[in-house]
Amino acid sequence: MKQDFKQAKLSNGITVIGEYLPNASSASFAVLVPVGAISDPVSEQGINNILAEMFYKGAAGKSSRQISDLFEDIGASRGHSPGIEISVFSSSVLTQHLPRVLELYAQVLLSPELAAEELDSAKELALQELKHIEDNPSQKVMIELAKQYYPDPFGRSSLGNEAGIRAISAKSLKDFYQAKFVASNVAIVLAGKFDFDQILQKLESSYGYWQGSGDLLSIGAFKATDKKYHIEQNSSQLQIALAYPSVGVEHPQYYAARIACGLLSGGMAGRLFIEVREKRGLVYSVSASHSAAKGRAAVLVYAGTTPERGQETLDVMITELKNLAKNITAEELKRAKADIKARLLINAENTSLRASALINDWWNLGRLRELDEIKANIDAVQISDIEAHLAQYPVQAVTMVTLGNRQLELVV
Amino acid sequence: MKFYQEKLANGLSIIGEYNETAVSSALGFFVRTGSRDETPEISGVSHFLEHMMFKGTARRSALELTYEMGSIGAQANAFTSEENTVYYMAVLPEYFEQAMDILCDMLRPALDQHEFDTEKKVILEEIALYQDKPLHVMYEAGLKEYFGEHKAGNSILGTTESVSAISREQMLSYFNQRYSPSNMVLGVAGNFEWPKVLEMANRYCAHWTKYDTARDLTPHAPRLSNKVLSKENLQLSHICYFAPGPSATDERRYAAQVLSMIMGDSTGSRLYWELIDKGLAESASIDADDMDNAGFILGYASCLPEMLDQVAGILKQVMLSAGDFNEADLERAKNKFGTRLVLQAESSLRRLLSVGVDWLYQPRYLSLQDELKIIAELKESDLRELLNSFSFNPVTEVRMIPA
Numbered sequence: 179m180k181q182d183f184k185q186a187k188l189s190n191g192i193t194v195i196g197e198y199l200p201n202a203s204s205a206s207f208a209v210l211v212p213v214g215a216i217s218d219p220v221s222e223q224g225i226n227n228i229l230a231e232m233f234y235k236g237a238a239g240k241s242s243r244q245i246s247d248l249f250e251d252i253g254a255s256r257g258h259s260p261g262i263e264i265s266v267f268s269s270s271v272l273t274q275h276l277p278r279v280l281e282l283y284a285q286v287l288l289s290p291e292l293a294a295e296e297l298d299s300a301k302e303l304a305l306q307e308l309k310h311i312e313d314n315p316s317q318k319v320m321i322e323l324a325k326q327y328y329p330d331p332f333g334r335s336s337l338g339n340e341a342g343i344r345a346i347s348a349k350s351l352k353d354f355y356q357a358k359f360v361a362s363n364v365a366i367v368l369a370g371k372f373d374f375d376q377i378l379q380k381l382e383s384s385y386g387y388w389q390g391s392g393d394l395l396s397i398g399a400f401k402a403t404d405k406k407y408h409i410e411q412n413s414s415q416l417q418i419a420l421a422y423p424s425v426g427v428e429h430p431q432y433y434a435a436r437i438a439c440g441l442l443s444g445g446m447a448g449r450l451f452i453e454v455r456e457k458r459g460l461v462y463s464v465s466a467s468h469s470a471a472k473g474r475a476a477v478l479v480y481a482g483t484t485p486e487r488g489q490e491t492l493d494v495m496i497t498e499l500k501n502l503a504k505n506i507t508a509e510e511l512k513r514a515k516a517d518i519k520a521r522l523l524i525n526a527e528n529t530s531l532r533a534s535a536l537i538n539d540w541w542n543l544g545r546l547r548e549l550d551e552i553k554a555n556i557d558a559v560q561i562s563d564i565e566a567h568l569a570q571y572p573v574q575a576v577t578m579v580t581l582g583n584r585q586l587e588l589v590v
Numbered sequence: 591m592k593f594y595q596e597k598l599a600n601g602l603s604i605i606g607e608y609n610e611t612a613v614s615s616a617l618g619f620f621v622r623t624g625s626r627d628e629t630p631e632i633s634g635v636s637h638f639l640e641h642m643m644f645k646g647t648a649r650r651s652a653l654e655l656t657y658e659m660g661s662i663g664a665q666a667n668a669f670t671s672e673e674n675t676v677y678y679m680a681v682l683p684e685y686f687e688q689a690m691d692i693l694c695d696m697l698r699p700a701l702d703q704h705e706f707d708t709e710k711k712v713i714l715e716e717i718a719l720y721q722d723k724p725l726h727v728m729y730e731a732g733l734k735e736y737f738g739e740h741k742a743g744n745s746i747l748g749t750t751e752s753v754s755a756i757s758r759e760q761m762l763s764y765f766n767q768r769y770s771p772s773n774m775v776l777g778v779a780g781n782f783e784w785p786k787v788l789e790m791a792n793r794y795c796a797h798w799t800k801y802d803t804a805r806d807l808t809p810h811a812p813r814l815s816n817k818v819l820s821k822e823n824l825q826l827s828h829i830c831y832f833a834p835g836p837s838a839t840d841e842r843r844y845a846a847q848v849l850s851m852i853m854g855d856s857t858g859s860r861l862y863w864e865l866i867d868k869g870l871a872e873s874a875s876i877d878a879d880d881m882d883n884a885g886f887i888l889g890y891a892s893c894l895p896e897m898l899d900q901v902a903g904i905l906k907q908v909m910l911s912a913g914d915f916n917e918a919d920l921e922r923a924k925n926k927f928g929t930r931l932v933l934q935a936e937s938s939l940r941r942l943l944s945v946g947v948d949w950l951y952q953p954r955y956l957s958l959q960d961e962l963k964i965i966a967e968l969k970e971s972d973l974r975e976l977l978n979s980f981s982f983n984p985v986t987e988v989r990m991i992p993a
Binding site: 243246251254270309310312445446460514516523528 | 933
């Protein structure tokens, strides 16, 4: 099925990409801004997260309350995801409200007040978000894993840290906004039912005057190394998280790498789920996922188990990771492919998930992939491709983070 | 959209909402059983049994079942609540028949002893996992406090002790009391062929034996109670308030949901402005939870431990003054509610779960348009009348604080 992709540029160079979905009753809209935790000054980590919150607290002469009411009058959801390298501001609305919501977002993103009197409450909230993570071991372990695995600033948490949040002032926030929240490399994404020409005109008048340019920070080459990090905490379960190198979306082996992860953890039939949970009952949760961002990628593995079963759980996991290339069967490959393809197509039903997929493609690849292209690439992967990929990217240079009241031996 | 319904001679209800533009097919079994249908000796058996449905049948071993689901890319899962157990799959339409075959087969589990023993360990891990979630621990304790001895407050997971003690025979006996076809609904949504659904349902389910099932529907007496739980090294404190609310068959539940949204939605609500916008609380919400002949309004907040008294006071005050809203507040909440319904309906699976669970409570179909109409027609007076019967005044309070 041919997909109806749209693409254009505003006069200031902002890219507009969209997919027309004739059967949708909603439309999803997102603005991708290449600013994230990596843009935070070292002494003010968490500032981009605060900025995302502050946009709604007064803009274009309107109070926080007025802005909120304007969004809610049209039933528009408001999503903001201040990430590591990019921040995404998004909304899903009934089709007829799309022109209105993109105008509202232009006001909050391009004319925010960033008022000193609103900053304290935003900081209080951010400090509590940090504490929330402290109370949630499974989230905390994955945040720590990224920190241990990637070189700074790419391993940062978007939430920042306590000292960083406390150091932010109204002036530093405004300076950060002016320096980093610039038009270069911004993309505006649409998915759903809309009149593209009409929306484009609207976008030109609302976003066409956005200026400024900045450089993109690139991770460059880095070498992962064997590393163990333990957080001692009294909890019912021991959290185990591993990361090791893989290839990104732009890499020729990408689909082989994705499917290799699928063999480990695609749905309930993956090897990790079967060996660790189904056969041995060691865990409730165990998973491996392929995490790919621009220029960097890793296999992330997670399990949570009671401390006395921690070592056995880890040992079984490592055995499965090491033996992955052995005895891959045609049936198994078919299952891993079926799972990835079904997810891909079923998620495409939803306009907001469709918009996220377009954002990821645009940011990681600089182009949009048709579902058929992705399907064809998945179908083309042979057992030998996976074997070749795993020979080149075996389980090595593993970073392990554990959280709980027991330390484990990692023998790869 | 087109709706179909049928009932087999053994009492199995079959419903389908066809959507000609859907990319996927969703199918599920909705069973009118959950932790409130358990006795204390078998606390947790409903949820444990839900897991066992994936562990093999007379026709398929656990591994065969898992692999077969995998081979069609079925996005399968299940959940257990206090009163419903739901098994579901989303698949691409070309795999619909195979998915039906698997799902119907699953619902007559082998309950193999070895699989039972292994899965019990998984459940014990799940219990340990939830023990590390302070919000969950408080919520479960809160339900118990609010419902008291009433079984609607029974724990879904059970305890390490209760689950450890459950035998295969007890589970089988529970299955034989609760999984009568007359106590179940087979639902499909999205892309499917109705005659095919009926033919397959007949083939796979018509021989299932019907027997009597009943649920204790004694009304509950909301319990005036105040409890404080504590946990080591907790960084944030939590509080919840329970107040009586309309049941799942009470037409006023829509008013309760919209009023909860005005008072306690995650954005733009009274609580948002009183607590989140001011940075006093990390999270705050009010929700209306409707059950079988029971229901409650739940107010919740989390914040720094030293702020808990102040935050609790504000949360309570907002609930006590639930009538403090105007026409514009109502319109905004209705718009948000409507948008969320439309977005939810874009997914065949989410639509199935909504229609299927509703059917368990009341065999009456409401299309998306019907539901949007009900919401659109809600008037200020409907919300005020609701408050005459359900005041939102907290009865039960539970706190979770650092030890």
